[in-house]
Amino acid sequence: MNRDHFWLxxxxxxxxxxxxxxxxxxxxxxxxxxxxxxxxxxLKSGGRWVDAPPDYGPRKTLWR
Incomplete structure (x- = not known):
């Protein structure tokens, strides 16, 4: 896991x-x-959904 990423x-x-x-x-x-x-x-980073790291899965899934 990347240290810059948020994980529950x-x-x-x-x-x-x-x-x-x-x-x-x-x-x-x-x-x-x-x-x-x-x-x-x-949400915490203020970034765009399309720029979410791939570690979290499909970006479209996050967005929906």
């Missing part, structure tokens, strides 16, 4: 996880922890 801790994700959907159909869900960390990274 185990404790932070444990608190968020009960609020995530569990009954989804269709496409398999992506790694929620990775995507949420990417969203927070972009």
């Amino acid at each position: 801790t185990e404790e932070q994700f444990r608190r968020i996880e009960p609020h995530l959907p569990t009954d989804t159909r269709g496409k398999e869900r992506v790694d929620d922890r990775r995507v949420i960390s990417g969203i927070v990274h972009v």
Whole structure:
């Protein structure tokens, strides 16, 4: 993991996880922890979604 990137801790994700959907159909869900960390990274950095580091997964997923 890059030191400049934001990553949710185990404790932070444990608190968020009960609020995530569990009954989804269709496409398999992506790694929620990775995507949420990417969203927070972009919001904290003030950057553009398109410039999000690829470590967080598809940029379009972060944006949506």
